[in-house]
Amino acid sequence: MALCLGQVFSKDKTFRPRKRFEPGTQRFELYKKAQASLKSGLDLRKVVQLPEGENINDWIAVHVVDFFNRINLIYGTVSEFCTERSCPIMSGGQRYEYRWQDGDLYKKPTKLPALKYMNLLMDWIEALINDEDTFPTRVGVPFPKNFQQVCKKILTRLFRVFVHVYIHHFDSICNMGAEAHINTCYKHYYYFISEFSFIDHSELEPLKAMTERICN
Template identity: 65%
Template structure:
């Protein structure tokens, strides 16, 4: 399933919501990215694939995965973006129970209610600034990661998870219609196993997709019956 997801990424790369971030070819982090990607092709289950290779630096492993998840979630959102409008999605929500407010400390100094596409656009801009900042995500191995690098990644990954919540709960039918559901599920499971392996997203934040996650993990390679889980969240 993982290889078909990577093929899906290649075929649909024109739908990416934002330009992809890449580490320069030939750098250690680029090689680590290729190593992580190869593990998805290797037949390893996704839970094993997220485990850091021996003798690697965790900040490097975290940087590579944070950038990869940014790129892949961009693609996933890009596939349904035309269906996510201020009219269809006037709030950034995950059903009636969960609503996300935007705050960046600059333009939006207080938590602010926004339509979902505006929230996602601001979120992707906010992440893009950070992953393209050579002081935060350095391509040059001689440049150290900042001391708060792991906290920055926690915030990035937590906010990216909210895109999963919105897409799964409000745009699941569109994923199915496009044939993107299996690929989104693979992306989600990879993300979920990574952030839980390294405690990068709190259990409280993961709660909106708890039922769906349990179904996906129990399915163990089979296509799970998810429609009821999504509809329950609406």
């Protein structure tokens, strides 16, 4: 029997606290609209398209925060299997290795265990989406000029979580009965980044074969 998302991903396994949208705000209404479209069974390619009359940066912000929440939950589910011994390098198989650089504690690209990389990544994204200068929530406050570039970097790094989970922890995902849910989340994410050209094709190479199989 297929499990519902709440059964597969328990809240106590969330890797980070969920970022929520404030009720009554425009972004909360956009979030509800996006969620309703997802639940309606519409083609995911159409679900990600900007609704007529809506602000593109608001639409992007809603999706970036939602993907952060969902991918955070996915990784939280497998994080107990992602140890320094099992995953001493943040990678996607033998061909792809990801090094951390934040310009602060890690000024140069640094090789790290996957779990450490994920901790730093989620801290970094959480700080950005809670920063009013980067993700403004007050009515009338404009988005910064570099907002879409910041979102591109966030989404590019979140893609690496999919890479690591699919390549190194997919057996655990299948054992939990969560494969279909993660595939749906990935498809939603992939159609969104494709709709707005957010990730360079070279970054997508590690999951190219799988993407062609489930997203076309």
